[in-house]
Amino acid sequence: TIYHNLQYQRLVWFHNRKYTRDARGRERHGAAEFISRRLPHYVVLGLVFGVWYQVPRQYVNHAADPEAFVTQLASGFLWGYAFVHYYLDSKIWRVRRDPTLGKALQMS
Known part of the structure; x- marks a missing residue:
């Protein structure tokens, strides 16, 4: 659901902010560290993924149902x-x- 997704997004962002602040975290997590470094990065990447996913579909299907x-x-x-x-x-x-x-x- 949308509520779970919003809660989960906040949890993931908080987790990544906590564990990727130092140089070791940047080296270890790569792009995930960049995404979580600042909230605008996170928001913009979500928009980019949305556009990447939806725009081609809209272009192809627009004539079918505008x-x-x-x-x-x-x-x-x-x-x-x-x-x-x-x-x-x-x-x-x-x-x-x-x-x-x-x-x-507890997965040992």
């Missing part, structure tokens, strides 16, 4: 943040690379 353009564009905006969510998940939850995470999740 009245759905606004609805589809809003959907693309929300999907952009879902893609950011999935990408950052792939960087955060690496239990094999982070033994402390595995221990915290």
